[in-house]
Structure formats: C-alpha cells, structure tokens
Amino acid sequence: MALNPPLGEDVVQACGTLKGTIVNKPVDKTALKLLSKYSSLSQAIARSEHPLEAYEQRWIDARGVTSDEQFAYLKQQGLAFDPVDIEHDEAVHRCVEYAKQCQKSHVTDLFLSSFSSGRLDYRSGLAPFAMMQSMPDHGFTQSSAPRFCAVCSGYDIYSGMDATDLNVDRHSAGSIGLLKTPEVIQFYLAQHVQLARQAPTAEDFRIFNAILDTLRSLEAQTKPTEVHRSLKKIDGFKASVHQCRVLLEALGIAGILETEKHKGYLTHYTNPGLAPSKSHKSDWAYPVDFWTGADGVNKEALAFWFGAYPEIRL
Numbered sequence: 001m002a003l004n005p006p007l008g009e010d011v012v013q014a015c016g017t018l019k020g021t022i023v024n025k026p027v028d029k030t031a032l033k034l035l036s037k038y039s040s041l042s043q044a045i046a047r048s049e050h051p052l053e054a055y056e057q058r059w060i061d062a063r064g065v066t067s068d069e070q071f072a073y074l075k076q077q078g079l080a081f082d083p084v085d086i087e088h089d090e091a092v093h094r095c096v097e098y099a100k101q102c103q104k105s106h107v108t109d110l111f112l113s114s115f116s117s118g119r120l121d122y123r124s125g126l127a128p129f130a131m132m133q134s135m136p137d138h139g140f141t142q143s144s145a146p147r148f149c150a151v152c153s154g155y156d157i158y159s160g161m162d163a164t165d166l167n168v169d170r171h172s173a174g175s176i177g178l179l180k181t182p183e184v185i186q187f188y189l190a191q192h193v194q195l196a197r198q199a200p201t202a203e204d205f206r207i208f209n210a211i212l213d214t215l216r217s218l219e220a221q222t223k224p225t226e227v228h229r230s231l232k233k234i235d236g237f238k239a240s241v242h243q244c245r246v247l248l249e250a251l252g253i254a255g256i257l258e259t260e261k262h263k264g265y266l267t268h269y270t271n272p273g274l275a276p277s278k279s280h281k282s283d284w285a286y287p288v289d290f291w292t293g294a295d296g297v298n299k300e301a302l303a304f305w306f307g308a309y310p311e312i313r314l
C-alpha cells in the first residue's frame with residue numbers, strides 16, 4: 001500500500017486538502033442546531049428497507065432524521081460531509097502533515113477562546129493535537145484482530161467514515177469522542193487548521209484559571225464523574241455534564257490530568273483501543289479515567305501547553 005496515495009475528490013471534500021483554507025466566519029446558528037440533531041444511526045435506520053423494530057422506531061422518534069434538504073444545507077455551510085473510505089496509511093500521513101501545520105499557540109489560543117465564546121469547535125483541537133505529540137508515524141501493522149492496526153487500533157480501510165458524526169462532537173461536545181484513531185484525528189486536525197486565530201480575552205483566562213484552581217482544590221478522593229458538581233459553580237463557565245466530561249478527558253489526553261502510572265499523550269502514546277479502564281463499567285477516556293483529586297494538575301504539562309501565557313497561573 002502506498003504511504004501517500006493520491007486523494008480522491010470524496011476524501012478531499014470530507015477531510016480538506018492538506019493545505020487548508022483559513023476561515024473566519026461565525027457558524028450559522030440554524031445550521032448548528034440542525035447539526036446537533038444529526039446521527040448516522042438515525043440516517044441508517046431511516047434508509048433501511050425492512051419494517052422498523054420497536055427500538056429503531058423509538059430512536060427515530062427521539063432523535064428525528066435529517067432530511068436530504070437539511071443535509072444539503074449543512075454541506076453548503078461546511079458542516080456536513082458525504083461518507084468516505086479512507087485507508088489507514090493515508091490517515092496517518094494526513095495526521096502527521098496536519099500536526100506539522102498546527103502551531104501549539106494556535107491550538108491553545110483557540111482552546112482558551114472557547115470559554116467565553118461558547119465555540120466548542122475552538123476547544124476541540126487540543127486533544128487530537130496532543131495525541132500527535134506521541135503517536136508514531138507508522139504503516140498498518142496487522143494485530144491479532146482482523147483489519148485492526150496493532151499500533152493505533154485504526155482499520156486497514158475505514159469504509160464509509162461519517163465525518164458529519166465527528167463534526168457533531170466537535171461542535172456539541174468540544175473534543176474527540178470515543179474513537180481516537182488516525183482516521184478521526186486527521187479529520188479534527190484538518191478542521192482545526194482551517195480556523196482563524198482568536199486572541200483569548202481576560203474572561204477566557206479568568207474562566208480557565210478558575211477551572212484549574214477548582215481542579216487543584218478538590219478532595220483527594222474526588223473522581224472525574226464528580227468534578228462537574230464543582231466546575232458548574234464557576235461564574236461564566238457554561239458546560240453540560242457531557243461537555244464537562246469531554247473537557248476533563250481532553251485535559252487528560254494533554255497530560256494535564258494524568259497519574260503517576262497512567263500518562264497522557266504528551267509524553268506517552270497508548271494505543272487507544274487497548275488502553276486500560278479503571279473498571280469494566282467505566283467508559284471514560286484514558287488516562288483521566290484513573291485520575292482523582294489526589295493527582296492534582298500536572299505542572300509540567302500545564303507549562304508545556306500554557307506556559308507562554310503570563311495570565312495563566314501555573
């Protein structure tokens with residue numbers, strides 16, 4: 001398999017060119033609301049030719065279905081994409097190339113700017129970029145599980161990747177979702193490099209400092225599932241339980257919330273498909289899954305990411 005095969009038009013449309021265009025336009029609110037309701041599962045159920053099972057009908061009733069006209073509108077706004085097939089080695093190559101284009105200060109400026117602007121897509125570049133600090137440049141390496149890479153758990157070929165689903169996470173949650181493989185990382189980075197720079201405001205610094213102060217002052221036994229209770233008291237920090245969770249997961253991936261034994265991706269690459277879980281019930285991302293208040297905030301990682309901002313208390 002060629003390491004850098006030519007890109008098909010469909011891949012370019014879904015993933016962008018390797019030299020992204022900078023855009024600085026506000027996201028259309030109607031389109032964003034439509035995007036938040038998009039689900040590839042709903043679309044698949046709606047397209048099925050058999051009579052719907054009761055659970056499928058319940059899902060459709062609860063989530064609705066994006067019509068062809070609505071999908072076309074989302075595409076026109078740059079928020080939706082037709083499914084594409086993407087090969088493992090091409091995905092890794094794109095991850096490496098996009099990571100070279102990303103500047104740390106661009107990632108952190110946007111991350112900070114997300115707090116007062118409410119633009120969760122600004123926040124969503126940190127975790128995938130952090131994963132690229134340690135992810136090895138590699139070719140597909142067959143694992144004992146057919147079609148999965150032993151290094152990164154990516155597919156040999158990801159058929160029908162639905163980047164619109166990923167974009168829902170970017171805009172609604174603010175970080176990378178359950179899948180953290182190169183196919184997904186390259187999409188996040190491709191979208192990130194198209195975002196124009198934003199300068200963080202005094203309000204952004206105040207909110208992020210308050211988040212850090214809160215994380216440093218938690219009781220030793222506090223688990224990640226309990227942190228939202230404290231963070232929601234921060235004036236101006238508007239985050240649902242889920243948005244709070246993915247923020248903590250991103251800080252874990254960046255190494256800011258890690259443990260002595262379970263390190264973030266700033267210094268250690270852990271195959272995301274084989275990363276350990278604290279318990280069989282937990283589906284929190286590695287490594288914050290293992291973090292408690294006793295682990296506190298990792299000063300070295302915080303300084304790596306945010307040491308250039310005198311406004312941030314390290």
Ligand SMILES: [Zn+2]
Pocket residue numbers: 088138139140141149150151152153154
């Ligand atoms: Zn791999």
